[in-house]
Every structure is written in structure tokens, then in C-alpha cells.
Amino acid sequence: MDTLTSLRVFCTVAELESFTAAAGRLGLSAAMTSKHVMHLEDRLGIRLLNRTSRHVSLTEAGALYLTQARQMLDGLDEVEAALSNVAVSPRGTLKLSAPVWIASSPIVRMLADYHQRFPDVCLDMDLSGRIVNLVDEGFDLALRATAPDRLDASLIARPLAQIEFCLMGAPAYLARTGHPTKIADLNGHALLLYRGMNASGSLVLAGEDGPETVKFRAVMQSENETLLHLAALEGMGLVFLPVWMVQSDIAAVRLETVLPDAAKFSTTLHAVYPSRKYLSAKVRTFIDFLASQSGLPVKEAKPLVSPA
Template structure:
């Protein structure tokens, strides 16, 4: 027995004051109304309706149950309406896990316009370069930058592909000169990403050519992208960063593109969330907004 449906049938019976009228009101049959009431009475172990007269009347238990049903059904309908309203105008707390580079370097680009578009959503942002367990950490969505993600129980929505490029501050180029080909990098101060202590090699390719490996260990090794970004901006050397991270700096002239004919490969930006079924509106609009944002941010300067 669908108890909620049976409760609605019972309330309709009371308000229509008859089985036939209730059947018409519920777009069903007289026998269906009668059967639903019988199921309720059997489940409750009490008679709800007096059937021994031509006029319908409630027993004492029936009157009490009717009032309780009205209260329960109002609460159910109010909850459904609240969810529908939230879907129409997303609101509430959105817990987001993101790498440090997004949380510190890119947040200024996307957070203000997102807040302006969805003022009812409040973001709780946790920044960490380690992969966080979304379910255990009670996160609604995570932003990740990686190679293609392995299959998992999580849903991964690709936001954009962002090219890895070499950048340096104009002041650095003024002091040390232009880089003359990949071989010329050996004469420059290179800033290496070293998450485990060992520098991650650069694989630089020109067009469809084979990539050339470069060991960037030299002027600085750091285990966070934010440190490399800060060092590059300060003129300490040449760093490899995603275009999405440095796009605003390239446009503003704070950084310049070094060896623009070479690419360090692509990094994928993902939005990851625990379950695609009944996706909350606040998560859905956030993911769509980030797709729009990165589609613009990844465009060449």
C-alpha cells in the first residue's frame, strides 16, 4: 500500500462526502477509493468510516486520523514546494574542494560573477592539493586539475582543457634575455614543480613533433603551484603553468609567454561530484558556471 496516496484518498473521501464524488475528484473509480480506505483501516486496526447509512460519517478514530492526515500532507506538499523553489532559484551552502592554485590564483576571476548571478548560494571553499574524499568530507563538488581521471563511483564532468605554457615576468626577460629554443633553457633560471621533492620534468613539443624532455630543477623547486606562480611573477625565473591560471596576467602584461611555439601538454579541469541522480540545483548551476568561465579563461591571449 502506498500510504501517502491512501491518505490523500481518505482526505478526498472526507471532503467530497461520498465515494463516488471522491472517485471523480481523484480521477479514479469507486472501488479504488473503497479499497484504499479498507487498506488503511486494516493497517491501523480501526474503523475510520461508517458505511451503514447513505450519508458518509467518520468514526471518532476516523476524525482523529483525518486531522493527522491533513497535517502530514501539508508538510509533504510544503517540502516538495521548497525543493521545487530551490531548483528554480538555487540557494544554500555549497561545499567546494579545490586545488590551491584555483583557490588562491583563480578565485578572483570566477567567484564575484558567480556570487552576482546566484546570491542565494554561499560557498564554503576548502583548498588542498591532495585528493579529498568527497563523501567523507561532506563536499558537494570538487574542482580538480589532472590527467584523465580513472573510473570511480564519482561523476567527473570535464570543464576545459588548458594548455601548459612557459611564462616569466617581463623584468626577468629584461635581465636574462629571450630564450633561444628549448636548448637555451639550460642557460636560464627554471622554476620546478616538485610535489614529492623531485622535480617534475617538462615535456615540450612543437606542433606535432616529438616532445623534448627538460629537467627544470635549478633556481627553485616548490611543492605548490602557488609558490611557483609567485616566484615567476616576482621575476625569479621561468615556470610552467596552465594558461587558465595565468591568462589574466598575460593580458595585463604581468607575465609573458616564453617559447610560445612550444606546448607543455594539456591539463584537464574537472568538476567532480558524488552522484548524478537528483543533482542539487546549487551543484548543477555551479558546474555549468565553471564550464562557461573556463571556456573563456582557456582562450589564448
Template sequence: MDVLAAMGVFVKVVDLKSFSLAAAELGVSSSSVSKQISQLEQHVGARLLQRTTRRLFVTEVGEAYYEKCQNILAEVEEAESLVSQLQGEPRGILKITCNMTFGQMQLSKAIPEYMRLHPDVKVDVTLDDRAPDLIRDGFDMAIRIADPHLPDSSLVAREISKIPMYICATPQYLEEHGTPESPAALVDHNCLIFVHAANANQWSLFKAGEQSTVQVSGDMRANNSLVVRESALQHRGIANLADFVIERFATSGDLVRVFPSYQPERLSIFAVYPDRKYISPKVSSFISFFQQWLADHQLQNLWADG
């Protein structure tokens, strides 16, 4: 029996609380997982898991052993990362999670360029506006906009760029409902809200060094900014959207800036990754690449700031 491999299987079973889910994640059969757990329990001479037809429980011994296995597997990964780092070339599978719309419209364009530069790296991308547990879910890194959500002190969040957010609407909406003369006047308008944004219903603008923040509301809330954008394009209300989301419609004039004399709020883009002594070349190289890619592809003069 490969004890290290069995430890990895055991940790995966505990993380997912399921033999079948662990088997699917590892690409093996459930019977293989069960066999490795049984062999591991025989090896250590203790019951690690209690199984019923409906649930799986970790024993007291299993809990203590699980923590040790996590530490051992992390040390092994660090050792392999160090070797890879000394070899100098990024390689292996890079697992990334990212905000949905940003991933569709920005990250998706950058990844093929990165892979052309690093042919030994395979990329596995998951798009989700909810912040996952990087360690539990096996991600190497996350790209998050605004609040990086770091409930785990073992994570690092590195700011790699900023995104301006523009309060905008169609000319037809403003003609029918009037253009608000100040941010405070937004309370009298139908504001379309992207619920996963860090500034979901508190929109901020800046002028002469002063910040104006307004609590907004409206008849439509969505967990995807493209849905919000479409509702704005249908003259339903005022939206607060990232520059890359509205670029085409700002250029065509379908959307106009509501407060041209104010500077927009800028949200941060973070690269989030486990705080390890040795960062793998695939992670460090992608962060450096993507930071430069964002700088090279930053939108210029979408609307001149006030």
C-alpha cells in the same frame, strides 16, 4: 526524538571522530550532540560509540549502523533533490571547494554573477590545493585543475574547460642566463616549481604534433603559483604558469614566452561531484553557468601559439 536528524548527527560524529567537531559543524552544542547520540542508542537498543577521555571508538554494531545511516541519508537527499529538480529553481547552500589560485582569480569573479542569476542559492567556498573528500567533508562539488583525483568511484569528473600553461621568464633573466633553444635545454636552467600542479616538475610542449616533456628542477618550490610567479618576476628563473596567473605581466612585457614556436600544454578544468541519479539544480546550474563563464572570459591571444 527525530530519528532521521539523530542519524545525521551520528554520521557526522563518526566522520569527524569528535563530538565537539561535529557540534561545531552542525552549529549546536556538544551536550546536544551527546544527548542525541544517547537517545539514538536507546532507540536502537545498542551501544554505537565507545567514548574515553581521549578517544572515540565506533563499535562493531555502530559500524554496521553507520553504513545503513549513510545510505538512508543519501536516499533522503536524493528524494529532496528530485522534488527540488521538479520545482525547477536552484536553491539552498552550494558548498564548493576549488584550487587556491584559480579560486582567487577566476571562481571568485564568477560566483557573484551566478548568485545574481539565482538569488535563492547561498554559496559556501573553500579554497585548497589539496583535494578533499567530497562526501566526508560535505561538499556538493569541487572545481579541480588537471588530475581530478577520484579515489571514490561514486564521484563524477566532468571536463568544463582547458587552461594553457606558458613557460615564461623575465627578459632580464633570459639576457643574463641565455634563452634555451629547445625544451631539453631547460635542464640547464633554474626552473621554479609549483608543487601542486599535475605537471609540477615535468613540463611539456608540443610542435608539429610531437610532444616534448622535460624533467626540470630548481632552487625554489612552492605550493602556491603566485609565489612562483613573484620569484619569476624577480628574475630568479623560468616558470610554467597558467595564462590567467600571468596575464597582466605578459601584457606589460614583464614576462616573456620562452618557447614561442611551440604550443603550450593545456590542463583540464574539472567539475567533480557525487554520482547521484538526481543532481541537484544548484549543482547542475552552477556547472552549466561556470562552463559558459569560462568560455566567455577565456583569454584571447595572451601569446599567439606556435
């Protein structure tokens, strides 16, 4: 039995979590699909899949094997395409990690456009907010908004855009506490704090006469920007959020920017992926698509805020 074919069958079964669905996609019988997976398990001497009458799932060894098998098959497809000068059609599951704030209408529209162009790619998106281990956890790609020197040096990082964050609050909150007119007025204001910023709420803003330290009063802390966004709408406090994420709220005056020329900062959105000589078609096309989108918010601005 051809081991390379068995690898492709195993990856398809793992992706679809079904022998029947995999058989249908590959044009094989269910029995032959099962035989290919059993061939690999016999060859390796380990169980790759847990099987019940209704469900198929990866074993711990199977998950590790799947990660390596996908990378090998993707690389092989790229090599064959390069030799034959034929473009490889992107297909399969693209496992992607991204910040929580990616779950917004502008990005979803972009994802829909990508799907329309490449319908054979299934996007498996993790928006937990944690920093995943791309290799160990089998991720193809991560979108990370951070400074280049804070990225893992063993990974490849492609800058995509500068994302601008501004300080904003609900009209009800600002009516209750007063509208700040200068940086010093921000001292003591309630702040909905993104976990990763200074937990004390002290930040340095670029004032007209140089850097000024502001001491906010942290009233909520979370790594989930959606929660902070909703809390700001309820008038709990001020919050730093990507401007494009809340454009509809600003237009509808559900949120107002506060000192927009001073209380802001920008960070670079990177596409991060493991260093491999041959990048799979699904990863390459997704990164290129992101970089080409005129709708992806880009602001050429240097960071204007930092922990005190």
C-alpha cells in the same frame, strides 16, 4: 517531534554555527531550535554538536551525520521537485574543493556572478591544493585539472574546459640568463616547479623534429601556484602557469612567455562529485553555470609536455 524537520534544523544550525541565527532563518524560537537538535541526539544516542555560551561546533559524529543528512535532504528536495514539476531554488552551503590557481580575478568575477544569480547559496571553498575525499569530508563538489584516467572511478566527472599552461619568466630573469630561442636552450634554466611534475625537472616538449627532453634546474617546489607565480615575478626562475591567470602580468610585461609554440601543455578542468541519483540544486546549478561561462578559458589543445 517531526524528525525530518529536526534534520533540517540541525543542518541549518551546523551551517550557521549558531542556534540563534538558525532560529531566525527558520522562523522558530531558539528554544524550539534547540529542542529539534536534542530530539535527534536523543534518537541517535550521540552528541552531534558541542555547545558553549558563544560557539557551536560539530562533534566528529556530528560532522559525519551532517554529510549524510545534507545528501538525503538534497535528494528529497529534488524528488519532490520532480514530482511536482517545480524547480527547487538553490540554497544552503556548497562545500567546494579547487586548485590554488582558481583564486584569480577571472574566477572571482564568475563566482560573484553566480552569487548574484543564486544569493541563497553560500560558497565554502577549500583551496589547500590537496586531493580531498569528497564523501568522507563532506564536500559537495571538486574542481580538478587532470587527465580523466587519473580521477577516482567511483566519482562522476564532467569536463568543463581545457586549461592551457605556458612557460613564462620575468623580464629581469630573461635579461640575466638570455631569451631561449629553441627548446635546447631551456636546459639548465631555473624552474619553479609545481609539486606533481617530475621533481628532477626533466620534461619532454614537442619540438619541430619530434619530442625533446629538457633538463631544468629546480630552484623551488610547491603545490601552491600563487607562491610560484610570485616567485616568478621576483625573477627566481621560469614557471608553467595558466595563461589566463597571468594575462595582466603579460600585458604589463611583468612576465613574458617563453617559446609559446612549444613550451606549453593543456589539461582538462573537471567538475567532480559523488555519484548520486539526485543531484542537489546547488551543485547542479553551479556546474551548469561554470560550463556556460563564455569567460571561462577554453583552449582546444592536446598536452604538449610530459615528465621525462
